[in-house]
């Protein structure tokens with residue numbers, strides 16, 4: 288049996304249908320490497336498990352678990368995690384705070400009576416073990432948490448960790464998993480999203496241009512994308528813009544959407560409701576364009592423009608384009 | 613069909629939300645509390661099914677401080693038939709593990725077909741209670757559903773994940789959680805509010821449920837430090853006089869942001 292490092296941090300990553308690891312993987316290994324030796328558990332469909340990418344991302348050792356039942360939702364992953372923890376005896380378990388990651392963390396913790404530190408934006412180590420760092424109430428508070436004993440199960444907010452681990456030589460093995468036989472929901476079908484855009488991913492983006500109800504229609508919302516492309520930024524939106532059907536929900540920034548801490552955040556036609564601010568007020572530089580000079584977004588804008596976005600934004604785009612030349 | 617809907621009382625996101633810097637717990641004096649909106653949507657889903665299917669029983673379940681009666685009554689006024697309120701001083705600051713264990717103990721006491729919850733609360737943002745409940749109750753789990761069909765004996769729906777959208781289904785009994793893509797709640801009408809006053813609200817303590825808060829076998833999550841961050845300060849605000857686009861371009865370039 289393999290001897291695992293005494294300071295092992297178990298990093299759980301899912302292989303996508305494409306074979307690539309989930310997008311959060313580089314950040315998870317980056318976070319793990321700062322507090323111990325990353326050991327990967329790769330969850331994959333039958334025949335799709337590969338150790339290569341995890342090793343490149345920094346895993347000193349890779350355990351591969353191919354699900355015995357690809358249509359069973361969640362349960363095979365929990366069984367695999369239980370088996371991996373048994374072998375590795377890690378100091379902490381890091382999982383993405385994605386929907387699947389939250390299910391896995393929750394089920395595993397309930398099964399093993401482990402403590403959860405949810406939605407962490409970073410990890411550190413103190414004398415007693417691994418500590419999770421959280422940004423709470425929309426960035427108004429910084430909180431740290433840990434487990435009373437045992438390895439904490441830490442879910443890490445997607446896009447929140449910039450650190451990356453150095454590549455490791457590939458060392459891997461197949462994990463033997465005993466199925467728990469717990470009842471699972473079935474995945475009856477799956478429609479893969481086609482990446483229609485070359486724009487940066489919203490989570491973890493360095494720059495974000497976001498549009499709100501002020502864009503007025505789905506057609507006019509295209510202006511947000513034009514400015515984003517000029518700046519090389521990701522596209523965000525308010526909930527009102529999502530509800531109005533201007534853009535899919537995955538672009539929603541705020542309390543119940545994505546939280547961003549970008550270098551630049553440009554809010555177009557967004558009033559700055561408290562629930563929107565909860566997802567973007569930790570951005571470094573905030574720019575707002577709004578025709579209402581009393582809009583609350585101006586209270587947190589480093590640069591505010593009171594004006595009609597349909598006039599200001601086209602002028603901004605041509606000014607930026609002109610200066611690029 | 614018996615549906616249990618989990619509702620959580622949270623600080624109103626429209627107001628100032630504060631943490632007590634000594635205990636790290638929510639400062640309940642600082643903000644108004646409301647039913648978390650996502651829980652109202654979960655209840656709306658259950659009530660819509662009940663409206664169309666006679667004989668459906670909808671019960672709300674909430675683990676909340678003693679004073680949370682008003683938010684629980686709101687669930688009854690919307691149309692739930694009964695409510696269970698778990699309240700115990702020992703639950704103050706309960707972590708996810710203890711919360712899930714307590715809720716599971718309450719759910720286990722009744723024969724249920726479906727437990728519906730929101731996907732993530734606005735105060736905790738953990739989004740793990742549904743998964744923990746499914747594990748503890750030994751039933752299938754379908755989380756993050758953006759559409760839901762309930763039928764006799766089964767539940768199904770769309771489940772958006774990172775790389776696409778799954779269609780999932782589960783036999784009942786099951787636990788599901790929903791996203792805010794589901795319809796918002798109905799407003800309680802006068803009749804509903806009056807009727808709510810006569811509906812049963814069962815109040816339970818940990819002792820009633822046989823749960824101990826300080827079980828030495830269970831690891832607990834503890835808060836180590838809490839610090840308040842200063843709010844993002846405002847900078848300059850200009851009024852467009854026909855050249856704001858140019859000026860903003862200057863600002864972005866000067867700050868190396870373009």
Ligand SMILES: Cc1cc2nc3c(=O)[nH]c(=O)nc-3n(C[C@H](O)[C@H](O)[C@H](O)COP(=O)(O)OP(=O)(O)OC[C@H]3O[C@@H](n4cnc5c(N)ncnc54)[C@H](O)[C@@H]3O)c2cc1C
Nearest residue numbers: 499500501525526527541542543544556557558563578596
């Ligand atoms: C529990 C809960 C969770 C929520 N979660 C979120 C969330 O995650 N994200 C989120 O965004 N919201 C969220 N909301 C909703 C939030 O309260 C607001 O309703 C929403 O943010 C408003 O979006 P908006 O700013 O686009 O629309 P509005 O508030 O309608 O603002 C539109 C703005 O556009 C401006 N405008 C209009 N035309 C122009 C023009 N031509 N040029 C310039 N400016 C113009 C107007 O002056 C106005 O300020 C949540 C609410 C609740 C209760």
